[in-house]
Amino acid sequence: MTRRPLLQALLGAAALGGCASPEPAQRLALSLDLGLSGEPSQPLWLDLPAGYAAQREPWPLLVFLHGSGERGTELAKVRVHGPAKHIDQGTQRYPLILASPLLAAGQSWQPRRLQAMLRALQRDWRIDARRVYATGLSRGGAGVWDWGCAHPDTLAALVPVCGYGDASKVAVLREMPIRAYHGAADSVVPLARQQVLVDAVRAAGGRPEFIVYPGVDHNAWDPAYQDAALLPWLLSQARP
Template identity: 55%
Template sequence: MMTRRSALAAPLVLGACATKPQQTQWQQGQQAVTLDLPGSKAPLRMWLYLPRGYRDAPAQAWPLLVFLHGSGERGQDLDVVKFHGPPKLAALGTDYPLILASPQLEADAKWDPETLHQLSIALQQRLRIDATRVLATGLSLGGAGVWDWAVAYPQDLAAIAPVCGWGDVKALCRARAVPVRAYHGAADEVVPLAAQQASVDALRACGGSAELIVYPGVGHDAWNPAYQDPELLPWLMRQRRA
């Protein structure tokens, strides 16, 4: 298990009263942040990645990608959020052309659409974010969280990319305006492929746009090939909310 980085000893705190970016506090690259959200009992821990050129282009608005981790990364150790997906790749040097927010759940908690909605609002108040290009991806429990967010607040999102996730098929028509690029392993025994296939089918039946990429022989760790897909980032970058 990785130990906490020194950045966590004195994390950057974004207060609820801020109305514009406090650019002097933020650094290029990935950093530990705590964010106070309305209605939350405790600050939300997260990794925040600012792209190259953010500080040098004060008039530019950037896409926002929110990454939701799985059940194994919950708790108090923020470093575990970087075990998989975009925060891992950012830590390894991937140069993302967007702002990346990777929050962490408390132990035994689940992703709450209201919290994610408030997170999107708070980040837009504090960072130069293009409100028409808010995107979300997540794996396993986080994949389910992405589907639930799209159902509860479809107006928040330009697109989602759930990996080995699942949604509430009875409610998915509410998310029909949100494009989906989903991923799953055909041999997944933790979250069966049928669960996400049913979600994609339900969205399509409502007139939504949804694609499902299936990896033959791959189990629950479909996030490994999914986040290496060379088409994923370009697809996300093309999406805009009407």
Template identity: 50%
Template sequence: MTITRRQLLLTTPALSSALLSACASMPPTVPDGLAAGEQRGWQLEGERFWVWLPREYTQRSERWPLVFFLHGSGERGTDLQKVKVHGPPMWVDRGVAYPAILISPQCDDRARWEPDRLHKLLVALQARLHVDAERCTGTGLSMGGFGVWNWATAYPRDLAAIAPVCGYGDATKVAAMRNVPVRAYHGDQDAAVPLAPHVACVEALRAAGGTASLKIYPGVGHDSWAPAYQDPDLLAWLLSHKRT
């Protein structure tokens, strides 16, 4: 049977659509250097970081939620192992299987996390991993707490929700992130990062129409990340949010 040019033109869009649909339903492959069910070091856009891919990463066609963890000032530098001393990457290293992609970058000797660089890294990750762009969230401790507040303020469409620990944002600017829910943590005896500015930041976000809560640990100092990252609701809360 001879296929006419008209038949070919009519068939091609349908065929292309079918092929695209089939590709979309296929489980993703793992980029070189990474492995499902393992936490491995990787590098993109000049940033070095740990990547945890869920064990079922290659078995499901659905896109995965992504959680960013930003460490504190004590973990800066070039030794990537230091990033795993606290928080989510530590728990993954101890055998906890996160049901999300976990990205734990390392800040070099810069004084703080820079929103522009974090935004650029997120865009690169979304292009290379099977990420649900509507379900990217962030958490961080101390300098990393400041980091997620400032990132969400500068790029309110990047993150669906944040969970900062013992680090606050700029109360005069948080209205820009009124659509980003916040679940914050702080110790009332923190001598390194005072509690009061964090309270002010949460109250400013609420006044701007945002949703924010602050869990205060009585008698706890700067290391409020210890109880915060043992809170079973923290991860579940992050994963429950989609970008609005």
């Protein structure tokens, strides 16, 4: 695998809620060779938690998939919404590795590339294979559903925000911990498009959680990623 650091910024203790740490968190911009013949490398942000180098045990991994508006060649756009935004603002600490890949213009998230990216990350970083989580918003929420359906034995939990997908495929997620979010007044991805997925998982015997925000339009991600219950719930999930 080829790693090409484009930018590395150390986030001091002040950016992590004032908690002192001998080793601050690290923000890395990388380009991963996915090992897929004829396909381009994968640009992404990798946020390493404070204490990563000192702790030899593997860390949980959260993969964040952005929406349509951030597609293209500008990696900085990936940090406009979602977990990376809250890390940059100092409003959230994530005691895990955060991977935020960039999707090319006109493309959708492909489970095959996401799996290849995961394998590439696992080769170079200490990742707990039992605690790999996926979250994303809008087109990224759809990517979370698709990835989970294609590889239900890889991911430990799904957090799709204003997502959508194919209800005929989600029965394989009946044992998957899922915490989905949506705005009741969403005019871009209507609530019904994700409700049908949640209902199909429940009909198959699953118990997904579905948090719906009354009066909220498409931007359900700000309240979702500020949900105080989300991170503890996520970190409690692990594959058997």
